[in-house]
Amino acid sequence: MADQITGKAPRIRFKAHSEPWADEKIGDVLAEKRRPIVLEDDQRYELITVKRRNEGVVSRGHLFGRDIMVKNYAELKAGDFVISKRQVVHGATGIVPPALDCAIVSNEYLTAVDSERLLTEFLAIVASLPAMRRKFFLSSYGVDIEKLFFDADDWRKRNVMLPDVQEQSRVGQFFRQLDKLLDLHERKHEKLAELKAAMLQKMFPKPGSTAPEVRFRGFSEPWVEKKLKNIGTFNPKEVLPECFEYVDLESVVGTEMVGHRTEMRTTAPSRAQRLARKGDLFFQTVRPYQKNNHLFNLPDENYVFSTGYAQIRPQDDGSFLLSLMQRDEFVRVVLANCTGTSYPAITANALSDIFVLIPSADEQKKIGAYFFNLDKLIARHAAQVCKLQQIKLAFLDKMFI
Structure with a gap:
């Protein structure tokens, strides 16, 4: 409790973890890693980009080496933490997923790996929090908010509160499972929305027709x-x-x-x-x-x-x-x-x-009931997504300093 009062421990922690968090200089705990590669003209490479709002690392397509004008690229590995130096103030940070293992990045990205004091999974979560977002902003320079450039040297001199790596690992695992559950409901919601869009096409007549492509049994009269x-x-x-x-x-x-x-x-x-x-x-x-x-x-x-x-x-x-x-x-x-x-x-x-x-009143009822139930299912998953997002925000607020 004393550590919570002095700001050295979060309000919610896992059992068996009671040591106060340490106030560390980022440069002392960060393990940067760059794996330079020589681009071969006939070799096909996958390039990545980091999305804003902490939405992760994604592919931006494939190019042959001869089509990549700037040659100072480096290879990434799954689990690397990546910062876009030109977009970091907008939340462009993330972990390289397994699907993008061996993708490449230019020197406009900073890459870090696990160190003895800081795990990349934990760092990715910290990077999404307001306190670290503010540090990214303070360590950037420029006039236009869309063109600020990240001063990594200045950022390395700033401090961050960290638990030991065992607690970092448990926190990372907790949010990984929560994100999986959130992603599951988001994908279900998306698939149901896609199903509705498809059935709205199939269960109503196309232009020039008086009957839909898909109908309930027992109905054949033209609309x-x-x-x-x-x-x-x-x-x-x-x-x-x-x-x-x-x-x-x-x-x-x-x-x-x-x-x-x-x-x-x-x-x-x-x-x-x-x-x-x-x-x-x-x-x-x-x-x-x-x-x-x-x-x-x-x-x-x-x-x-x-x-x-x-x-x-x-x-x-x-x-x-x-x-x-x-x-x-x-x-x-x-x-x-x-x-x-x-x-x-x-x-x-x-x-x-x-x-x-x-159509007839009876067919209207059948079609109406189908979409009514589908809308209820879509709304249920949307509500679950919203609830999980609120739960995640609450834990982010209480499990970090």
Whole structure:
């Protein structure tokens, strides 16, 4: 506890580690490593770059030696810690993954390996923290933030708080496992989003056709063309409650309502006009290419949406209609009917006059249920990703000095 008070130990530690962290000069614990190579004209080499925001080391393609103009390159090994001297103030640091073992870098990158006092995996985590990001900035020079150059000699003279390598190893392993779990949910989320995009193409008719490529069994009738105003009521007028939850244009992201705020009718923004009922669809009429549209499924009768949304009360299945209006093809038609360039917008009347193809009510329900369940699954993984990111940030705050 005394070490925590004096700032020599983090608030959360693994058992069996109680020694205070040491205040070390970076240059004394850093083990830099450069493996110069002679580029052969007919040899194919893989080059790397380090992404900003601590997003890691990635390939930037392959080149033959004869096509690489500057010849002072060095070889990397998996596990090396790499700093981009021109982008470090933007978080361009990372560990070389196994897939990029033997890739090459120019002398505009600083490379380090494990030392007796500092492990590269631990250093990579420290490099992502605000304290080290500040040191990178203070050790850089230049006028334009986009063109600052890293003074490695100055950085080496600065200090960093370190535990012993055994504790460094355990901390590194902990965050490695957390990152694997985070990556797993991110990939699941991406794959589900890709599946949805593909099925939005296959389960709706292509231009010139009246039947989709993929259908549920038992349905074979051609889809019928109708105007949107003939399949739903637009902007129904209702008296607003005295107190309500207001949903503005920033409160819907994708198809999810991510926020709302309490307002009184007498002091609410003038745009608070659309009283929601369960099953109503809200289509963002301003910058519709963002596709921030929401199907209201709460039983509450005190949610009011901004007039930046067109409110549609569907005759049949709202989930089907939401899926239809999320399609790129539909959005392109909407944009063609918008006015304005910086903030394109469509009026409710123009939106209601757009023709769409729709199937029978029963087929609408089947399609709507499919995408409703898929959206729930996507939202679940998105929430898990968000939760894990928050957990990681909390541990980064409490497990380092």
